[in-house]
Structure formats: structure tokens, C-alpha cells
Amino acid sequence: MAHKMIPEQDNVFIALGRLLHETAYENKGEKDVVIDNIKLDLVQKGKGKTIVGEVKKSKYSLEGARDQLLFYLMKLKEMGVEAEGLILIPKENKRLPVVLEIEEEKRIRNMCDEIQKLVDSPIPPIERSQNRCKNCAYYTYCWV
Numbered sequence: 001m002a003h004k005m006i007p008e009q010d011n012v013f014i015a016l017g018r019l020l021h022e023t024a025y026e027n028k029g030e031k032d033v034v035i036d037n038i039k040l041d042l043v044q045k046g047k048g049k050t051i052v053g054e055v056k057k058s059k060y061s062l063e064g065a066r067d068q069l070l071f072y073l074m075k076l077k078e079m080g081v082e083a084e085g086l087i088l089i090p091k092e093n094k095r096l097p098v099v100l101e102i103e104e105e106k107r108i109r110n111m112c113d114e115i116q117k118l119v120d121s122p123i124p125p126i127e128r129s130q131n132r133c134k135n136c137a138y139y140t141y142c143w144v
């Protein structure tokens with residue numbers, strides 16, 4: 001993504017995510033808010049604070065969703081916006097709160113540094129595995 005390589009749009013998981021995103025949380029806030037290099041699924045006004053929602057298909061891969069939301073909260077904080085996050089799983093009717101604590105912020109900053117090293121390296125040091133890669137929307141780039 002850092003190199004502007006677009007994932008396959010006809011990948012079934014991408015299509016499902018798009019459908020879910022289009023149909024869930026109608027009239028519950030502002031959807032698809034783009035600020036700088038981040039795109040927020042949903043922005044709501046909470047009690048005296050901004051709430052940022054990240055919509056997910058299921059409870060799987062929640063760790064990544066949480067880190068993604070923490071990154072958004074960190075970027076908003078840099079812009080002077082204090083916000084809290086919510087991971088939203090409409091199919092399971094779940095709303096999981098995410099708050100950016102100091103330690104989490106340090107961890108996300110370190111993660112960003114590591115990602116930048118990967119982006120700057122000529123070949124990413126990632127081993128492919130059929131199991132992990134089979135549903136990936138970058139499959140064609142890596143395997144074909």
C-alpha cells in the first residue's frame with residue numbers, strides 16, 4: 001500500500017468489506033472522512049469528544065484493527081483532535097472501545113518506524129505461506 005499498489009478489488013473479502021461498509025451505520029455519523037493520509041470509516045460526536053469508528057466484518061484480526069485505530073487516534077492527536085476509538089462489528093452487534101494511552105502511543109510509533117524500514121527496503125523480508133496468503137488481496141502480486 002505504501003507503494004500505491006492497489007489490492008485486487010474483486011477479491012471476495014474486499015467486496016464483502018465494501019458492501020458492509022456501505023450498508024452499516026447509515027445516519028450514525030459521518031462516513032469515510034479523509035484527513036491527510038488517513039481514512040476514517042465513521043466519525044461521531046460523543047459526550048464532549050470525537051468518536052472514531054472502524055468497521056470490521058468479524059472479531060477475527062482484531063489486533064490489527066485495534067492498531068489501525070490507535071494509529072488514527074495518534075494522527076488525530078498530532079492535529080490537536082482528542083478522540084476515542086470504537087471497533088464496530090455490525091454482524092455481531094459489537095462495539096469495542098479503544099483508547100490511546102501513552103504506552104500504546106510509543107508502541108505504535110515504534111511500529112511505524114519498523115514499517116518505514118520495510119517500505120524503504122528493496123525486497124520485503126516476508127516469507128510467503130499458502131495458509132496465511134490464500135485470502136490476501138495482494139495474492140496475485142506475490143504469487144503469480
Ligand code: SF4
Nearest residue numbers: 128133136138139142
Ligand atoms: S500474498 Fe502473502 S506475502 Fe503477499 S502480501 Fe499477502 S500475506 Fe503478504
